Amino acid sequence: MEFKEAKNKFVQTWGALGSQWGINKTMAQIHALLMISNEAVSMEDIMEELQISRGNASMNLRGLMDWGIVYKEFKAGERREFFTAEKDLDELAAKISRERSKREIKPALKILKEVSTIEAKDSAEEKHFVDQTSKLYDFVLKADNMLDKMTEFNENWLGKLVIKMMK
Amino acid sequence: MEFKEAKNKFVQTWGALGSQWGINKTMAQIHALLMISNEAVSMEDIMEELQISRGNASMNLRGLMDWGIVYKEFKAGERREFFTAEKDLDELAAKISRERSKREIKPALKILKEVSTIEAKDSAEEKHFVDQTSKLYDFVLKADNMLDKMTEFNENWLGKLVIKMMK
DNA sequence: ATAAACTTTCAATTATTTTTGAAAGTTTAA
DNA sequence: TTAAACTTTCAAAAATAATTGAAAGTTTAT
Secondary structure, eight states, X not given: OOHHHHHHHHHHHHHXXXXXXXXXXXXXXXXXXXXXXXXXXXHHHHHHHHTOOHHHHHHHHHHHHHTTSEEEEOOTTOOSOEEEEOOOHXXXXXXXXXXXXXXXXXXXXXXXXXXXXXXXXXOHHHHHHHHHHHHHHHHHHHHHHHHHHHXXXXXXXXXXXXXXXXX | OOHHHHHHHHHHHHHHHHHHTTSOHHHHHHHHHHHTOSSOEEHHXXXXXXXXXXXXXXXXXXXXXXXXXXXXXXXXXXXXEEEEEOOOHHHHHHHHHHHHIIIIIHHHHHHHHHHHTSOOOSOHHHHHHHHHHHHHHHHHXXXXXXXXXXXXXXXXXXXXXXXXXXX
């Protein structure tokens, strides 16, 4: 396989993976492109490489910057903007998990708490509902905390040790 | 908040959460409904409760069964089929993570391996590509293994201990 | 073997999401 | 201040995904 083919394959794959995980395809493709690029890339080049419109590129770059995983970069003597991706993978994972927690998990937890604390009358149905949603609340909270701590986990010796043990 | 409202809110919330995580909305709603139901539910009732068509119900139930998180149940003297959800949350999480690994992560890993092992000529660009995709391969592999082991993790004393320490 | 009771399939329709592209906005240089 | 070089916005169009419903398929009872 030659470089160009490999590059394309990678961008496509990362794009598909992204869309399965709640990030849209183009956004993930732009990210892929930036990840494997050894220098900052202009919007023009992104449009060209992925064959997408200016508006599309602009919106998705903005999206990636909102996620905190792509940065603008300015080059001396150049008017236009260049973009780079976060390339440290631990940092990338940490940012993604923080953001998803904030956007998706925290709001869901709030509602789980609400619905799990209704006054359960005496019907078995209602009791089961409260029981199950309470368990779910605890579980999601636990999972969210785990993700939260995963970062530190990757950076300290205990984490490293436990990871080794888990392999 | 009364029961009916809470129930509805839960189903909607779980549905939205599902669609953010790659499972379609109706599928997640059916799952939600079954989760909080203290007895097996017929297709008829699911259609009625969620206001969806027979075909939709049928296809999404099949999907949930493919994921291994919903089961058919037969009642003595009843011709029609009833459905129940996996209610043990650790088991549910384990099944979901196994299935996602199989469907999404493993295929992506395969491609990452392919593209990261091309013959990198001497250009800095190609070197960077190989370097970055190799790192990505290692990272995704590690993450996948962690998910894989998370289950056992939840079931043994060391896991329980570490989880406590992480809180 | 037939019919009733039920489920599955899938082409057509509908809903949702993404993309485009041109107009409006912004920044910089002169 | 003006104009060139660039980016952002957003309504309309296109692409994609989900849903419907009726016909085909199954299973069970008689």
